[in-house]
Amino acid sequence: MNKILEVIKNRRSTRSYKEEQVKKDEIMALLEAGAWAPSGHNKQPWQFTVVQNKELIKKMSDRSKYTAKDAEKEKMRKMANNPDFNIFHKAPTVIIVSHKNDAITPLEDISAATENILLQAESMGLGTCWSAFIFGIFRGPEKEEFIKYLEILEGHTLHHAIAVGYPNAKVFNYPERKNDYFNFIK
Template sequence: MTNEVLETIKRRRSIRSFKEEQIKDEELQAIIEAGRYAPSAMNQQCWHFTVVQNKEILEMLNARAKKAAAEIDNEHIQQMAKNENFNIFYGAPTVVIISGDEAALLIDADCAAAAQNMLLAAESVGLGSCWVNFVVFAFQGDESLRLKQQLGIPEGFRPFYSVVLGYKKVERTNVPAKKETVVNYVK
């Protein structure tokens, strides 16, 4: 059995190389709409999407996240953070920060569902995308509240994820092997 949605799911890959050209507003709106239509616990819809297309702000978020991540007690994260050539957004011109109301029920799962909808919508309109959690490091420390205010993230909301969006520099066609032993059926 196959259909357009299943084919989009199978075709989607994490893209980490983008053209500088900004995405079109109608593409962005379709992706945001897909996020808004994600399922949420008890239909609370307690998420907030912050779209950042300002290059200076993206550079600031990259620098802040890397500075904070360099202090994390994880060698792999530290190595990434200390790599001068590493950009947490992979040079994407658009980043959607997905935040959730900390008082909501299962908000991390709700935000994850919204992120997945956005990733699939991006693929369906021909854009590259990647789910990036590294951005959360930018919101650690004393300046977190001020940064959230600067970005218009509502009070009581916490950034969970980000989705980077842009036109693909290269098409990825390789399909990583999928584990066969992850399903069992009880009938």
């Protein structure tokens, strides 16, 4: 199989990690992959904040859960009210993805960068999981507090997070892919 397709197909969201911390040079390789993503008008508006501080990671998880404790969706509510649940699945590293406010296509840009990071990680034997659960604090009134904790630069917006770590075991859960995703116009 083509090497890139193999990495793409092998990447799975990892939800169980070893405690061992990810090395700085490995993190740097992930960020480099992120920074080589395409971006609208070549704005490269992404900013990656690497968090390896256990207390801060737990605070982000706990506070995000608190915002979802009465969520409309039962699945969210269940996770939020489960004392054992950690929104980053106990990954030792969390990369916070934010973007410059003057970008033309910020969400497309940071999503492309994020996927690059996930694929680079897979190719290095690291596990990752995209985290939108953190929206609870990044979009609510607590945002300002976390901008301070995370030393987010002026003129940037917090968006999502990526959990990173050594996977506890290769994930064998392969969510099915639908088969109605293309059409050829004759």
